[in-house]
Amino acid sequence: MSLEKINNPLNARHWIGHMETDYRYTLGVAGERFLKEIKENARIMGAKCPKCSVVFVPPRLYCEKCFTKLEEWVDVGKRGEIYTYTITTIDVDGKKLEKPQIYALIKFEGAHGGLIHRIGETEKVYIGMKVEAVFKPPNERKASINDIAYFKPAER
């Protein structure tokens, strides 16, 4: 170990560097079908396992339980129920948000999984709350999870 150490902070130097990392993420068969259905038909789809009968949302090509290939597609509807939620007050840089943002995991009847998304048009939120997807207008949709603007309290 060094016998002399830097003990004056003004002498402790550093170098600033950064990594640029841009990628294109392939959606794949399941991802493409899922996002296309949202974009073109405002439908939320799951993939059903022929062996365990589990419907996965988001859909994927293989079953995480039994490793079978999934080929059947099921519309799970745009209404779901809040499984868990949180209210965040800061953004990714730690800055205070102008308005708190609610995030939730929304589960759909008969499906395993669900979608994580923002909750809008309400300040009240609780586990078990019924919500429905609010889709952006068709011309603003880009085949992204953000084609769903947010979920709002479901109308009866």
Add this chain to the structure above:
Amino acid sequence: MSEVAIIGVGCVGFRPMTPELSYKELMFEAAVKAYEDAGGINPREDVDIFVACSEDYLEGFSIFDEFVPDQLGAALRHLFTVTGDGMLGLAAAYMLIKTGQFDTVVLEAHSKASDILTYTDIVQFGFDPIFNRPLGGHPYYVAGLEMTRYLYETCTTEEQCAQVVVKNKRNALLNPHAAYGANITLDQVMHSEKLFHPLKKLEISTPADGCIVMVLASEKVAEKLTDKPIWVKGVGWCTETPSLETRDWTRAVYTRLAAEMAYKEAKITNPWRDIDFAEIHDLFAYKELQHMEALKLCDYGEAGKLTEDGLTSLNGEFPVNPSGGLLGMGYGLEASGLQKVLEVVIQLRGEAGARQIDDAEVGLAHTWRGIPTATGVVAVLSKVK
């Protein structure tokens, strides 16, 4: 098959920042201490394999593993990197010795968190790029989601979670390796800002810099070099689905299965009775409670009550995080697992000073790889072979 012992430990830090040392120098200092502690071994001759643990994004290098040999004395020697928590490296080191091919293995993990200028962006970059990342937001909202569900299903209270912070930060006051020890009240924690409701600011561990190096050895070498070997009796690890949508949000199943693997090997049938204390991953206060339950130290939903009643405090029946945990020591990123193992070793050797647990013979170390992962590692260590 040879038993495996930890025969040397060296730690630098943990501190909020280390502007006077590069990451290489942090590693060098910890290595010098560990080799000295292991009876004065020479890494150029006495070590068979080196295992370093690091994750490229946290280091700011695209091939960080190439940058680790020199400062450990491992240049032109046999070395590999585990791109994960230090306890995954412990599992690798343990298995290497168990093969009978190698007698002495050096294990390293560090955190130079203060060099990372965009930590939360790196965490967010760990999210699924198609379903989760486009939603934006501070990635710790996932912890808020998990805590809400955990409280709901287990009837654990917010006060019980806050009590973890009070306990751990107080323990840390007695630990010279801890960066964030404090004497705080339950009220202070409860009134700290809810950044990710119901998760509060003071319930979130703050990153810290530090490095830990350990020397592991076979029975044959251990008994020659040290009179205070700490034996690794069992190691287990497990990873759940990365899918936030389908994973279990309450029971930390990854930790349960890792524990079952380690307990089976260590012949632990009743963890609360057979083990004397535990170091448990507490990146967020509620995680200590959730992990206690997953580790079978109590039933689901019981950890909060045990904590509230003081059973997990330093002088309680089953101390949890005597080191001060990550809440008190600081979050050492991929070194957090070795922070846990370090404290277990120090306690079992009887070298923990003011925070020494009486008659500690068997200790448990547990780690988790943080948001958004579902990977856990468990190790059972013992003073007795």
